[in-house]
Each structure stands twice: as structure tokens, then as C-alpha cells.
Amino acid sequence: MTRDAAPHLPDRPEPALTRNQALVLATLEAAATPLGAYAVLDRLRDDGLKAPAQIYRALSALQDKGLVHRLECLNAFVACRHVHDPAEDGAPPGPAVFVICDHCSATRELTDPVIGGQIERLARNQGFGLHTSSIEVRGLCAACSRATQNDPGTT
Amino acid sequence: MTRDAAPHLPDRPEPALTRNQALVLATLEAAATPLGAYAVLDRLRDDGLKAPAQIYRALSALQDKGLVHRLECLNAFVACRHVHDPAEDGAPPGPAVFVICDHCSATRELTDPVIGGQIERLARNQGFGLHTSSIEVRGLCAACSRATQNDPGTT
DNA sequence: CGCCGAACGTTATATTATAACATTGCGCTT
């Protein structure tokens, strides 16, 4: 939930990324939409990456470091880009809420503390010890909502 | 979101399940945990089902009818079993929240209207036209929480 | 130097899902 507890510590205990991890992360950061593992692989052939296992290993490490999320409903991956609510200070942001356009695949990562609290409450009512939660919302982004009203034929 | 708008209409416009759909649904209802498509297939070999496509077709139809959900984080399927909050009358129950035990795979389908409203608000703030949402929470169920405290070795 | 462990490279295989097409069965029209 909290990726980095102390926001202003100068030291960096993070052991820096390996070459493959850096390549994969850069690829995801450069992408306009979530990418499948094989799409990442395709974009890294020129850099010497050749096998799925290399990509999946890097993705796995990046997920452990909190730098990449997996979108379960797409079998795809995105670089972490929290969009914090403007009216927020140091409060825990709550779990990531991914909002995914079914038309153009544009994806935003949002957070909302209320949702996190509510889910926690709901789970605890069942005696459930919550570990991670994935919230993925599908629909149409603002641009595509407008577009499909006028032109219902573009894939 | 609302599976059946009119709760007390006597007529049943629902065209009844086909044989394969009924078999698949019964399999999921009988299962203690979510099942992958191939696990369903294995359990229906004796009933003459032999190919993945048959299972996926039935699952797809059942999902359209709202009788089955797909758990994205497990690539697995469950029969719909809403657990309504006791303090609820006819209010819309909100989206399903799946609570999944990482240890025993037991899964419960809960609902909470607050979460639905909050997600809708969050999405609308982005100009996003919400269509469906999937909320999946992982952790330890009550039984497994107790068990793993005493016996941290059982898989 | 020689060892160890982490990251890497490579090959093979497992798991999940869909494409494509022929066949069956049943209601409806003629």
C-alpha cells in the first residue's frame, strides 16, 4: 500500500536496477498503453533480449520493487504512475485504482483512500487478513467517449 | 451492475441454459474454489465435453447472463454468489468484491455500495465513462490466518 | 586463486485462450 514509508530520507537503500530491469522499465514508461510481456520483448530485441523468461524475470523484480504493476484484466504491465488526488498531503493514498479505456487502451493509475478503507473494513468483517488488492475499472476515456458518439466505427 | 432490473416480474425472459452451460455452471457451483477452464473441462470429460472451446463458450454465455464471474487475478471462474450486507434492502448492491485466500483459494463474493459509488466518482472526475469494474482482494481467510500462525508449513 | 551467489542466457514446455470450420438439431416457411 505504502510504497516508500519515509518520503524524505536522503539515503537510497534500493540496489539500483539491473540492465534488463532498466530496459523493461524504460519500455513501459515510454509506452502509451499497457504492454504485454511479449510486446515488451518485441521492443527490446535490438537490445539483445531474446527470450520471454528474461522479460518475465525483470517484470517480476520490478513488481517487487513497486515500480511496475500488472493489469490482471489485460495480462499486461504498466510503469507505476500514481496520480494523487490534489487535496492530499501525506495521508496514505490507498490502493491503486486502474482506469482502462476499452477503446484506446489508455490507462490511468489513480488512488483514493476511501476505497482502501472501505475494502479493508469489508474484508475484516469476514475475518479476512488483507494482503493486496487489485481494482481495475473499464470503460471509455473522455476522448473516446466523445469520439464514439460521433463516429461509431473506428477500431 | 444490476443483474435483473425488475425483481418481481413473473415472466422469465431468460432462455434457460443450454446443456453445456448447465453442466459448466453446476461444476462451478459444486466447486469449493474458483476453477480454471481446463479444470472445469477435466470434470466434465465423463459428460462428453472434450475441447476447451466448449468450456470457454459456455463460460462466456454464463458470464453474459451474470451467472458466472471471471477472477482476473487467477484466470479462473466462479459461480455468482452475492453475499449481501445484512443491513440492505433494495438498494443497488454495488460491484462485486472478491476476497480470495492465497492459502486455500477459498473465495467469497461480497458487495458494498460505498465502494461502487466511490469508484464511480473517481472515474467521473477523470471524464471516464465507467462500464465494468473488477475488484479482487487477496490475503488469508479467517481459517488460514489461524492455521498459519500455529503451523507455518502446510501447503 | 577459488568459491559463492545473483543475474543472465537459452531451450523446452506448461497453461490459458481463441480461430476456423464442419455438423447437428430444431423451429419455421413454403
Next chain:
DNA sequence: AAGCGCAATGTTATAATATAACGTTCGGCG
């Protein structure tokens, strides 16, 4: 009854996603 249409089905093949298994490279370090 014969013929048609259409949905569900059966069947085969293949795509897409993910992991297993094993050997190699490369530093740090005793």
C-alpha cells in the same frame, strides 16, 4: 414433408501468455 435459417455443438488446430530447468557469466570476497 421438404427446405431453410440459425443457434448450439463438436472438432482440430493454433495463438498468446507464462514458467521450468539448466548451464554460463561475472563480481565480491575469503
